[in-house]
Amino acid sequence: MATKVLVPRLGEGVDEVTVTKWLKQEGDSVNEMEPLLEVNTDKVDTEIPAPASGTVLKIVAAEGAPAKVGELLAVIGAAGENVDGDESVKSVEVSKVSKATENLRTATFNLQPSTDLGFISPVVAKIAAEHGVSLSQVTGSGLNGRITKNDVLAFVGNRDASREIVTSAKPSNLQSFDKLRTAPANLTPDTSTLDTLIKHSPIRKSIAAHIVESKRTSPHVLTVMEADMSRVVKHRATNKSAFEKDGVNLTFTAYFMTAIVAGLKAYPTVNSSWTDEGVLIHKAINLGMATSLGEEGLIVPVIKGADNLSLLAMARTVNDLANRARTKKLRPDDVKGGTFTLTNHGISGSLFAFPVINQPQCGILGVGAMQKRVIVVPAGSGTGDDAIAIRPMVYLSFVFDHRILDGASADWFLMKVKETLENWA
Numbered sequence: 001m002a003t004k005v006l007v008p009r010l011g012e013g014v015d016e017v018t019v020t021k022w023l024k025q026e027g028d029s030v031n032e033m034e035p036l037l038e039v040n041t042d043k044v045d046t047e048i049p050a051p052a053s054g055t056v057l058k059i060v061a062a063e064g065a066p067a068k069v070g071e072l073l074a075v076i077g078a079a080g081e082n083v084d085g086d087e088s089v090k091s092v093e094v095s096k097v098s099k100a101t102e103n104l105r106t107a108t109f110n111l112q113p114s115t116d117l118g119f120i121s122p123v124v125a126k127i128a129a130e131h132g133v134s135l136s137q138v139t140g141s142g143l144n145g146r147i148t149k150n151d152v153l154a155f156v157g158n159r160d161a162s163r164e165i166v167t168s169a170k171p172s173n174l175q176s177f178d179k180l181r182t183a184p185a186n187l188t189p190d191t192s193t194l195d196t197l198i199k200h201s202p203i204r205k206s207i208a209a210h211i212v213e214s215k216r217t218s219p220h221v222l223t224v225m226e227a228d229m230s231r232v233v234k235h236r237a238t239n240k241s242a243f244e245k246d247g248v249n250l251t252f253t254a255y256f257m258t259a260i261v262a263g264l265k266a267y268p269t270v271n272s273s274w275t276d277e278g279v280l281i282h283k284a285i286n287l288g289m290a291t292s293l294g295e296e297g298l299i300v301p302v303i304k305g306a307d308n309l310s311l312l313a314m315a316r317t318v319n320d321l322a323n324r325a326r327t328k329k330l331r332p333d334d335v336k337g338g339t340f341t342l343t344n345h346g347i348s349g350s351l352f353a354f355p356v357i358n359q360p361q362c363g364i365l366g367v368g369a370m371q372k373r374v375i376v377v378p379a380g381s382g383t384g385d386d387a388i389a390i391r392p393m394v395y396l397s398f399v400f401d402h403r404i405l406d407g408a409s410a411d412w413f414l415m416k417v418k419e420t421l422e423n424w425a
Contacts, residue, residue: 002077003052011332125209203297219402231424254315259420273360288338302338366397
């Protein structure tokens with residue numbers, strides 16, 4: 001009897017996947033629990049194992065096609081078995097395959113979906129980005145109000161029809177300006193050479209869709225401060241060996257995360273999201289940690305309950321998530337629920353940056369490369385003169401949603417982060 005391969009549930013809120021690659025083709029033999037195909041959600045890439053041993057008799061879902069949880073992907077059975085119209089084909093429970101995927105998941109990318117919009121599939125996000133559509137304006141007709149591809153296409157059709165009516169009455173110079181303003185994003189220069197086209201990976205498409213959507217959603221504003229890391233450097237040098245005895249690598253990231261927690265506790269509005277009804281203050285402090293995967297892209301694993309962690313526990317969690325991110329062993333839940341994000345762009349030598357907010361969060365903190373710089377040290381207690389000293393300095397770049405924070409409130413938060421680092425005891 002042939003066995004159906006169905007889309008498993010890969011995590012809470014994951015109702016749809018996109019088939020990225022079939023590891024077996026029709027006619028190939030496969031063993032039970034052997035990786036059969038790779039699928040992509042809005043968060044991670046996952047290998048789905050075969051629910052039974054046999055021959056791949058039929059592949060139903062093509063590469064690049066979306067599929068909902070419980071839908072048919074393929075059929076496995078005995079070689080030569082006829083499955084067309086065969087009602088004897090049995091289905092394997094989705095939960096069985098879901099449980100099997102726990103040890104086979106591979107992670108590649110995360111950008112936190114909006115809690116207001118619900119789950120947005122990569123296909124929907126791609127179409128919205130290509131047509132310049134803000135999904136907050138689209139009414140979903142799917143299950144529980146989920147936005148589907150047809151919803152976006154219908155919105156685009158209605159919008160374009162409205163634009164034709166409006167622009168027909170505009171002067172010619174305004175028509176020309178409107179054409180420039182709505183120019184397609186895929187224009188390429190005519191180089192008159194044989195250029196090479198590198199096809200977008202699902203990860204890159206997802207990155208592009210979410211980044212463009214974030215820039216359209218939030219008015220991004222940048223504020224920068226400089227922090228003296230002398231006390232942190234001294235503390236780390238003193239305690240690094242002790243942490244190593246506990247199997248923990250004490251990195252500077254743990255200090256930055258702890259300082260962010262102090263800032264979010266002092267100014268809870270930074271730990272929030274924008275909604276049409278008001279600013280949603282998050283009770284939990286879940287810190288995203290942007291982690292580079294090289295040319296594959298990046299992923300943002302989340303430190304849950306960061307406000308409850310000591311420096312040792314924070315460093316251990318940072319080590320664990322970073323290692324599992326780079327070895328592609330993250331679970332979908334590891335990249336969900338972030339309320340604020342840290343990106344350490346200084347690893348590659350960058351001093352300043354203007355990071356893009358990880359929606360639907362209020363802000364993101366960028367940390368530049370630490371450098372020894374000459375600074376003026378003010379005289380203490382009104383005695384003596386100012387002095388010139390060489391100190392390990394770092395630039396902190398805070399990008400925030402101007403709908404939620406103003407310049408002063410953003411600076412208060414960043415100053416708290418700065419003071420926590422500089423006064424580390």
